Amino acid sequence: MEFETVIGLEVHVQLATKSKLFSAAATTFGAEPNTQACAIDLGMPGVLPVTNKEAIRMAVKLGLGIDGEINYESVFARKNYFYPDLPKGYQISQYELPIVKGGHLDIYLEDGTKKTIGITRAHLEEDAGKSLHEDFHGMTGIDLNRASTPLVEVVSEPDMRSAEEAVAYLKTLHTLVRHLEISDANMQEGSFRCDANVSVRPRGETKLGTRTEIKNINSFRFVEKAINYEVERQINVLNNGDKITQETRLYDSEKNETRSMRSKEEAEDYRYFPDPDLLPIIIDDLFIDAIRDTLPELPQQKFQRFQQEYKLPAYEANTLANNIELAKYFEDTVRHAKNSAKSIANWMLGELTAHINRDNLETIACPVKPQHLAMLIKRIEDNTISGKIAKTVFEALWNKEGEVDEIIANKGLKQITDNTEIEKIIDTIIKNNPKQVEQFKTGNEKIIGYFIGQVMQTTQGKANPKQVNDILQTKLKD
Amino acid sequence: MTTLSEQDIRKIAHLARLQIPKDELKVHGENLTKILNFVEAINTVDTSDIKPMAHPQNLAQRLREDEVIETNQRELFQKLAPLTEAGLYLVPKVINNTEEE
Amino acid sequence: MHTKSIKELSKLLHKKTISCVELTKIFLERMEKYDSKLNSFITVTDELALIQAKNADKRIAENKTTPLTGIPIAHKDLFCTKDIKTSCGSKILDNFISPYEATMTNKLKQAGMILLGKTNMDEFAMGSSNENSFYGHVCNPWNLQNVPGGSSGGSAAAVAAYLTPVATGTDTGGSIRQPASYCNLTGIKPTYGRISRFGMVAFASSLDQAGPMATSAEDAAILLNHMSGFDVQDSTSMQEPVLDYTATLNNSLKGVTIGLPKEYFDENLTTGVAVKIDNVLTELERLGAKLKEITLPHSKLSAPAYYIIAPAECSSNLARFDGVRYGYRCKNPLDLEDLYARSRGEGFGDEVKRRIMVGTYALSSGYYDAYYLKAQKIRRLIADDFKRAYEDVDIILSPTTPTPSFAIGNSSQTPIEMYLNDIYTIPANLAGLPALSMPAGFTEGLPIGVQLIGNYFKEANLLNIAHQYQQVTDWHQQIPEGF
Structure with a gap:
């Protein structure tokens, strides 16, 4: 049953x-x-x-x-x-x-x-x-x-x-x-x-x-x-x-x-009866309204607002709204990166929460500040770094190795966007992998992933995957 | 007419945590029965529309501001206690599991 | 000296005709000499009294006095008095030295009164004869074979025998008025909430009120002035301003309408008492009062309702006496259950156990509606009866008790008969109204009391009528033989 x-x-x-x-x-x-x-x-x-x-x-x-x-x-x-x-x-x-x-x-x-x-x-x-x-x-x-x-x-x-x-x-x-x-x-x-x-x-x-x-x-x-x-x-x-x-x-x-x-x-038989030492508690609307006026934004209201104002999906909105510190961190970050609310939420519920939990920290004590996270996301969006490299930058931020741009520059993590440079790398890879080129040409288009992987490995992740894909498509079809 | 048996008295005495010697159960039963029959008179009036009266005053409770005024008087209070140790009141071992009411 | 009124004593003290120490010694000597006949005191605080008296003399010398400075008093042993044993007449509190002071006793202390001791009482104020005391019964000064009434029997006997000028009592169903009546005193139970209950060990919280017991209405009024008032420590204490109850004592009774509830002049009332009440009425009419027969139709249900409500509240109020934090603890408890059952079983007397059991039963699952809730509804009917009555009359007059005091050992065996002693006094407690008992004469050598019940906060009216009556009679000035 x-x-x-x-x-x-x-x-x-x-x-x-x-x-x-x-x-x-x-x-x-x-x-x-x-x-x-x-x-x-x-x-x-x-x-x-x-x-x-x-x-x-x-x-x-x-x-x-x-x-x-x-x-x-x-x-x-x-x-x-x-x-x-x-x-x-x-x-x-x-x-x-x-x-x-x-x-x-x-x-x-x-x-x-x-x-x-x-x-x-x-x-x-x-x-x-x-x-x-x-x-x-x-x-x-x-x-x-x-x-x-x-x-x-x-x-x-x-x-x-x-x-x-x-x-x-x-x-x-x-x-x-x-x-x-x-x-x-x-x-x-x-x-x-x-x-x-x-x-x-x-x-x-x-x-x-x-x-x-x-x-x-x-x-x-x-x-x-x-x-x-x-x-x-x-x-x-x-x-x-x-x-x-x-x-x-x-x-x-x-x-x-x-x-x-x-x-x-x-x-037990609890024998409840009205306490004769205490008269009834009488409350009026004045008393209630005065308390209502002092109410902070409640998690439920915050949840609704996060969905409407920032277009967050329900789960993300709920998780953030239900944690006072996270909700504040989120809105502080959004203030620095107005149109990136969704990415901010994803980063917070992913990397940020994972790190906070790992180090057993209070949100407020976390070394990556809202302005850091906002800058990091900005650098992904303007194609300075890839999402994957961003994780390296985040780790460096967490370890207090400097500001976002500083870390990118010092570690040479800037994305390679120059076509000729990427083409050069791709040419070498095509030359060294004739078997895989053959497979692609006979219809195994999935093998392109292998080539992308090779390029990323060579560039240590600094190439833009989409860009690499575009160039590969053209070159392999030649 | 309500009649309370020795068994009833035993049950009530247990609820009230009163030890009643066996040979007194009967007379307590008789006395309580008499008292209950005396108070039965309240049933001679229909009170279905009457609001019960718990206090002589029809007033609201006055409330106190949230202030700490009391100070530690443990020593004074525990001088009155039959058995204490390390600032705790001692009772025979509570066998019941830890209960949070 | 010992029969003088508070006003007279205060005058002599202020004129330094006599010192507070001398006055205190007079009463301590009388207690020493006579209390073996009465057993009215549980604790005598002679050393403290002499220290307080010395301080009072100092205050008089410094001219920092109140009308009560240097006046001796005795408190019922139900009031917590700091560093002094507070037993409530019970074995369970025989070793209890209160770590704090009741609000009311503190007010009197601050007013400069001298504490002579703590008076005997029915255990936890449950009883009408003072036979339910762990410290033995108290004898009535008017007839040593008789009870002084209860539960404030020790206070009543001590004042009646002039072992103290005044005393305090408590009244849950008549415990001030009934002993006042049996001992020829003026005793008043004020409006519920008039005097703080903080530090007064609870019997039935919604009924308990403290009050003065004195040989005259004037003394009672002076004492009440200083006992009354709002207290932040008691949620049920009232903010109503305290009047000077002595200011209106001499008001004329012309035009005062006195209601006579026909239900109170019933078959329970003995002829001896009835005749004396009639005489009082004649006197009051002569003083200008108008009489009017009224009806309080639910009066008969007062005692039945009371004997559910009071035990119910007491069953809960007395649960704290469990042998854990203070008070009596049984020897070698086997386990926790045994500790509770034996400490309580051995620590409480029979009447207290009886009432705890009645109350426990009345509140228990399946019986609550039929007993407790029903009794509370009856309580409202009784209060409403009074409300209607006060539309037509200023004051209600009745006998205080159906009979004069009875012989010791006479009715201990039948609880119900004992309960009937309070049939005329209980309604005022249920309604929360102020009520007073004053001497109305004697029958077969025993004092009779008449009860005045006032509307809420009309204590001044009660004391005014009693005082006016005492100006034209001398019942209250009679002194029991041998004292």
Whole structure:
């Protein structure tokens, strides 16, 4: 039987506020344990939460970024359960009335296909602390520094059909929150965390299959691996005639497997109810519009503009638009070479990205500056150098060997455009390869590639391939 | 009429993380049953059109500016703690896998 | 000296007829001498009191005073007081020394008051007799065999026996007014949000309010002036300006319309109490007030709704007491579950456990709509009843409790009977309205209280009526025998 995968994602985005969601303690990452946990974060007796306005602003910003509906009235609710990293015995979250209702993100796959992923809701909640399981004489240590750090949980519709789509969605959301400057979205530090709801169903079936929730996936790569593992596991279970158990599963990246944490029967009864310490959050259009006015150009808008203004194909436009640094680099380069947007995009997604990745650099720190790349492309277009030679020049630029023209001159990379010089070389080659000349004349026109290769070898790539081809055609047909 | 069995009490007590000695389950069951029957009176009125009231005030929440005011008071707070080490609160080993809620 | 009003004491202190240290010593000696009979204090802060008194004397010498400078007070042990044990009457907080100060107690400290100690109470303010305390029951100064009421029973007994001039209490369903009534005091629960809840350990957050307990409306008014006000640390605290509640005490009652809800004069009300209420009404009419019968049709549902909402909130509020960061932790826990269940099981008393379980049940999956949500809807009906009533009347008057105080050990066995003590006081908490209880006379040697419920932020009206009544009666000046 052929199966279809259905995926919905729940992403926890840590908001980049200075202070906690409900207290005035700092949110800095990496502080000594429990030095940033104040009486409120510790759930001491008698203390009360007071909500951080900036967290509300950031959540609204996200809501606008996903084209969601901002609820004029939203309510904090208590989610009750006992766990040592949850000091109050409840987490303040939003349940029936989240701050953002609905919304969507457009994702673009490698092949350029666009897909719209629905977003059910985005709500504000406080983070829990951390349990440290290293051995404290067989005990667990609790650090509550992270307790009450603001999070927005973005819940998608079950609209994704493959791990690839899930990763594309995550990356799009990741870029968005960074564009909006509401989160550093650092996955290693846990400020962008993902749980995946995964199910499979026979292709053609409209009812959803029983799903499992995979927790603890902390990189894009693991999201893909965890989902693929889980899909395969579920298909095996079904093919064996068994049923999927609705449960929470934990992804173990070392073993690349998911394993059961707890089943639905063991699931906690969270006893949600409106937090009596916190009145409803009331937001008006004035508040929303003021935030709307501060929104930067969003990746989606940038994507549209790159396609229209620069005539970039969807894939290139999307890749550039979704990376703040790359997008800026691109437009800076275009400013130096107005009509070469497409070549610039190709160079950026090819050589530039490859070098950046190879040396593990930030785009901003890359030694080839926008004006360099623009000049390099100009030199290809005015036939000073060939595309192939340009790669040599790029490498030299990367190694900071000088400016473009300097490198071309110093290395003698200028293209040979003088006909007589090329003709001379070609004549020699024709003379030395009678067998191949014969083959050409008896109809094997493909052999011309061999001659071009010979010419390029002799000129060390400095001849213009088109020019060489033209001359060869004439000479061989003589 | 609602009647809570010893089994119900056990379940509720577990949810609330309260140890109830076996010989007290019965009397707790009886008391809770009495209380639940006392509060049943709320069902004598139709409230289908009534908006629930969570707060005595019909007001919006006041918000705080994003400022760090709190300072490190770990030493003071941990003086109150039954068991700490290296600045951490200690609890019996959590067997459940690392959970991110 | 110990029976004088705040105003009189303040005058004597300012005239230096007596020093703050001397005055404080008088009350500390009375506590020493009489509290063994009452058990009204959990903690006595005698050393601190004398230091504070010395400072107060200095302030008087420097002429930097308030009307409360040098006046001793006792706080219910539900308020966090920095560096002082704050137990909430519970074993689970028996070792809890608060690292911070409640906003309200801090205001009184800043006003120059002297803290004598922390008073006994029903565990986490759950109870109406003060029998649910880890520190033992409290006796009523008017009859040592009887309860002082609860949950602010320690504060009530201490003020009634003149061990302190005034005390603070908290009121979630009547915990200031009912003990005030049982101990012949004037106690007021202000409008919800009037006094900051920061540092007041929560029982039911949407119902809890602090308030003063005193021997007269005037003393209560002076104290309320300094307890009230907006607090940035409490999201539910109100920005409404604080009035000077003493300024209107002498207003005439001419033209004041008093509503008498017929539902409050029901079959639960004992004759002894009913007769005294009638006498109060006669007196108020003589002072110029007009009486009007009104109806609050959903009154009967108040207690049932309350006994869902309060336990539901408490089940969540008390989840933080888990033996991890502070408070009682059981010996040798086997595992995490055992740590939680035993620390809580051993640390909480029976009534607290009962309410946590009721609340847990009312919020649990499958029951939420039928219990909690339904109770919240009833709550609105009750609040709406009051809203309608205040279109016609200025104030609502009722008995505070159906009966006078009862014998210790009498109703501990049946929670429901105990719950019925609060049937007249609960509605004001559900609606968030201010309400006051004042002495209305005695029946068989036991004090009776009458309750006044005002519209939102009309504390001044309540205190005005009580004060005017106290100008023409002397119930509030009676002193229990042996004290």
